[in-house]
Amino acid sequence: MMNDAQIIEKVRDTLVAAGSTFRDDKKNAYCRAIATESNPKAKWVLETILQNAQAAEQQRSPLCDDSGIPHLLLEVGENQAVTGRMLAAIKEGVAQGLRALPGRPMGIMGDDSHRIDQSGGLNPDSAGVEPSPILIRQTDEDVIRLHIMMFGGGPAIRAKTYRVFHKHNTQVVLDEIVDWAKEAVGLLGCSPCTLAVGIGRSHFEASSLMLQALADGSYDKQSEMEAEITRRVNQSNIGPLGLHGDTSVLATFMKVGPQRASGVRIVCLRPCCCFEPRIWSATLSE
Amino acid sequence: MEQVIEITTPIADEVIDGLQVGDMVYLSGEILCGRDGVLPKIVKMAEEGRLDELNANLTGSVIFHTAVSPAGVGPTSSNKLEIEASIAPLSQAGVKLHLGKGAIHPETVQALDQYHAVYAIIPPVTALLGAKTSEQELVAFPELGMEALYRLKVDRYPAIIGAAHGRSIYDE
Numbered sequence: 001m002m003n004d005a006q007i008i009e010k011v012r013d014t015l016v017a018a019g020s021t022f023r024d025d026k027k028n029a030y031c032r033a034i035a036t037e038s039n040p041k042a043k044w045v046l047e048t049i050l051q052n053a054q055a056a057e058q059q060r061s062p063l064c065d066d067s068g069i070p071h072l073l074l075e076v077g078e079n080q081a082v083t084g085r086m087l088a089a090i091k092e093g094v095a096q097g098l099r100a101l102p103g104r105p106m107g108i109m110g111d112d113s114h115r116i117d118q119s120g121g122l123n124p125d126s127a128g129v130e131p132s133p134i135l136i137r138q139t140d141e142d143v144i145r146l147h148i149m150m151f152g153g154g155p156a157i158r159a160k161t162y163r164v165f166h167k168h169n170t171q172v173v174l175d176e177i178v179d180w181a182k183e184a185v186g187l188l189g190c191s192p193c194t195l196a197v198g199i200g201r202s203h204f205e206a207s208s209l210m211l212q213a214l215a216d217g218s219y220d221k222q223s224e225m226e227a228e229i230t231r232r233v234n235q236s237n238i239g240p241l242g243l244h245g246d247t248s249v250l251a252t253f254m255k256v257g258p259q260r261a262s263g264v265r266i267v268c269l270r271p272c273c274c275f276e277p278r279i280w281s282a283t284l285s286e
Numbered sequence: 287m288e289q290v291i292e293i294t295t296p297i298a299d300e301v302i303d304g305l306q307v308g309d310m311v312y313l314s315g316e317i318l319c320g321r322d323g324v325l326p327k328i329v330k331m332a333e334e335g336r337l338d339e340l341n342a343n344l345t346g347s348v349i350f351h352t353a354v355s356p357a358g359v360g361p362t363s364s365n366k367l368e369i370e371a372s373i374a375p376l377s378q379a380g381v382k383l384h385l386g387k388g389a390i391h392p393e394t395v396q397a398l399d400q401y402h403a404v405y406a407i408i409p410p411v412t413a414l415l416g417a418k419t420s421e422q423e424l425v426a427f428p429e430l431g432m433e434a435l436y437r438l439k440v441d442r443y444p445a446i447i448g449a450a451h452g453r454s455i456y457d458e
Contacts, residue, residue: 020413040288041308041310041446044310045409048409048411048414048444049409049410049411051411051414052409052411052412052413052414053413055413055414055417056412056413059413059416061358061412061413061416062357062358062412062413063412063413064357064360064410064412065352065353065355065357065358065359065360065410065412066353066357066360066362067357101357102356102357103357104353104355104356104357104432105355105356105431105432106353106355106432118323121429121431122430122431122432122433124431126356126357153362154362154363157363186389187365187388187389188363188388189361189363189364189365189387189388189389189407190387190410241387241407241409241446242388242389242407242455242456243407243446243455244455273410274410275410
């Protein structure tokens with residue numbers, strides 16, 4: 001088992017990588033989009049975003065000035081144990097990672113009211129940005145693995161979690177997701193997007209499935225439903241930064257959880273920006 | 287790549303005359319940076335005739351809709367309520383180019399035309415913009431932290447004209 005110092009160091013480095021690095025499948029997705037994009041201005045935007053990713057990786061600096069709120073998913077194997085001490089070490093590693101990146105100091109101080117209306121002032125420390133609650137799930141592998149995703153504000157404004165009456169027809173739900181996505185991507189301004197979708201029985205479950213979809217998703221492998229959503233949104237001609245073109249969406253990552261006997265499905269859609277999911281992963285067990 | 291127009295601040299009216307929606311530009315010189323927190327305060331100063339108290343000349347200026355922090359700079363959505371509401375009054379006060387991202391409303395596009403200003407879209411490429419930024423100065427409202435008014439000296443920031451002369455790239 002790793003000791004506290006080892007966990008802190010690994011989490012710190014994982015957060016810096018999440019905020020500064022495209023995984024290989026994302027780089028490949030951009031290369032494919034650049035090769036097929038027919039609008040010269042859209043192609044220029046795609047090339048510039050990829051150049052930015054190369055520069056950020058080289059400098060180990062933020063991909064975007066909205067460096068994001070850390071969202072953590074912890075996978076725990078059958079023979080592994082997570083202790084409160086380990087969670088504290090993960091939290092400290094996140095704080096050190098935010099300082100090292102450096103993350104944007106955008107934590108709001110003060111009591112409940114001050115934090116709502118932003119009258120409590122900004123914490124000048126990058127580590128003043130608290131991570132979201134940690135989501136924990138089981139894995140068949142005999143490991144403890146941490147995924148860190150850095151979520152920006154723009155996609156949060158345009159994301160939506162709501163009920164859909166499915167009418168006993170999957171296509172009805174897909175149509176609704178496509179309609180939501182077209183509106184969201186058009187307003188975002190930071191396309192091409194990666195659409196993250198979770199379908200569950202409650203708002204909490206749908207949101208957690210959306211997070212897991214981003215952890216499990218690959219730009220190199222799309223299910224039929226994911227490919228259909230991507231294709232239909234791309235037909236809308238929104239394009240990179242809304243400048244029109246063939247590449248409004250790079251891919252869709254969707255996770256469908258258990259469902260209840262009911263006419264309703266709860267759908268969570270996050271139109272991740274051109275840099276997200278800004279994910280990196282690390283094993284915290286030896 | 288098509289021809290890119292070089293623009294240096296302060297921007298003259300004749301430069302605005304020649305810009306069209308879809309033009310690719312490089313911006314150089316001193317630019318101001320502000321977003322949700324500070325722009326309404328500057329609008330209020332303009333309405334009260336107190337812009338002379340601001341340590342910045344808005345005539346011919348560029349306002350980049352961004353925070354300025356150790357993480358760098360990058361556009362936030364210009365269609366956020368308080369940001370978009372600043373575009374018309376600050377254009378009236380002399381700002382010539384508003385730099386951000388995202389579609390803006392038709393009435394804002396018309397106001398830009400009325401006050402002889404334009405809106406430009408900049409890709410959110412923080413790592414690249416860092417290498418093109420040589421100086422950074424806090425201008426006003428330091429209590430707003432990263433949302434205060436800043437002045438940057440920049441070299442060839444890339445952008446695309448998104449709204450000019452009553453037209454918007456998002457409507458085409």
